[in-house]
Amino acid sequence: MRLYVRRTAPNALKVLVFAAEREITLDIVDVDALSLKEFRCISPLGIVPALVTRNGSVLTESLTICRYLDEVSPGELLFGHSAEERATIGMWERRSELMLLNPAIDYIHHTLPEFTQVTRQFPAWARQDALSAAERLLPLMEAQLLRNRYLAGNRFSAADITAYFGCSALKEAYRKRLTAGLAEFRIVYLRGSFELLSQRAGERKHRFMPASLLKSQFEALEPPADAIEIDVAQPVEGCVAQIRSQLGR
Numbered sequence: 001m002r003l004y005v006r007r008t009a010p011n012a013l014k015v016l017v018f019a020a021e022r023e024i025t026l027d028i029v030d031v032d033a034l035s036l037k038e039f040r041c042i043s044p045l046g047i048v049p050a051l052v053t054r055n056g057s058v059l060t061e062s063l064t065i066c067r068y069l070d071e072v073s074p075g076e077l078l079f080g081h082s083a084e085e086r087a088t089i090g091m092w093e094r095r096s097e098l099m100l101l102n103p104a105i106d107y108i109h110h111t112l113p114e115f116t117q118v119t120r121q122f123p124a125w126a127r128q129d130a131l132s133a134a135e136r137l138l139p140l141m142e143a144q145l146l147r148n149r150y151l152a153g154n155r156f157s158a159a160d161i162t163a164y165f166g167c168s169a170l171k172e173a174y175r176k177r178l179t180a181g182l183a184e185f186r187i188v189y190l191r192g193s194f195e196l197l198s199q200r201a202g203e204r205k206h207r208f209m210p211a212s213l214l215k216s217q218f219e220a221l222e223p224p225a226d227a228i229e230i231d232v233a234q235p236v237e238g239c240v241a242q243i244r245s246q247l248g249r
C-alpha cells in the first residue's frame with residue numbers, strides 16, 4: 001500500500017505513527033516530490049494523507065485510513081475489539097481531534113505571520129475562542145489519565161496517538177504534564193542544530209510550516225535533561241536503530 005504524506009502535516013504524521021505502532025510497512029511518497037497537478041490525479045482534494053490500498057482505491061481522511069489499516073492488518077487492534085472498547089476509543093479519538101488537535105492547528109494558522117498566505121486570518125477570534133474547546137477538554141483528560149494509564153483505558157489506542165499530536169513537549173513544564181502518573185516512560189530528544197534544521201526546512205517546496213517558524217520553536221525549546229538523545233544529522237534509519245537499541249526493542 002502507498003501512503004502520500006507531507007512530513008510537516010500533522011494528519012499525515014498521525015497515520016505514519018499509527019502505521020509504525022501497528023508495524024505496517026507502507027510505501028511512503030512525500031508529495032513535495034510531486035507537482036500539485038500530479039498529486040491531484042491521485043487525491044482530487046490535494047490534501048494529505050492519502051492511501052492507495054492494495055486493490056487500487058484511494059482513501060483520504062486520516063481517521064478513516066487508520067481504521068482501515070487497523071482492520072486489514074494482523075496484530076493488536078488500536079481501535080479496540082469489543083463494541084464497548086471501540087466506542088470508548090472512538091469517543092476519545094474524536095474528542096482529541098475535534099477539541100484539541102484541530103483547535104491547536106486553527107490557533108497556529110490564525111495567529112502566526114507565517115500563515116498569512118495560507119489562511120485568511122482572524123487573530124482576535126483565535127486568541128479569544130479557538131482554544132476554548134481545548135480548555136474544556138483538558139481537565140476531563142487529566143482526570144481520565146489519573147484513573148487510567150491511557151486515554152481510553154489501560155491499553156494504548158488510536159486515541160492516544162491523536163491526542164499526542166495536539167500537545168507540545170518543547171518545555172519542561174509540558175513534558176511534566178504529559179508524563180504525570182506514568183510509571184514507565186522515556187523521552188526521546190531528536191537533537192539538531194538550528195542551521196541543519198533550517199536548511200532542511202528550506203528545502204521544502206510547500207507553503208505550510210515555513211522555515212521561519214523554526215525560530216519560535218527553538219526559542220520555546222527547553223532541552224530535556226535525561227532523555228535518549230539522538231543526533232538527527234545522521235540518516236533517519238540510523239536514528240531509528242539508535243532509539244530501538246536504547247529502548248531495548
Ligand SMILES: N[C@@H](CCC(=O)N[C@@H](CS)C(=O)NCC(=O)O)C(=O)O
Nearest residue numbers: 009010011012047048049061062063
Ligand atoms: N480531515 C483531514 C484533514 C487533512 C488536512 O487538513 N490535511 C492538510 C495537512 S494536515 C493538507 O493537506 N492541506 C493542504 C490543503 O488543504 O491544500 C484528515 O484528517 O486527513
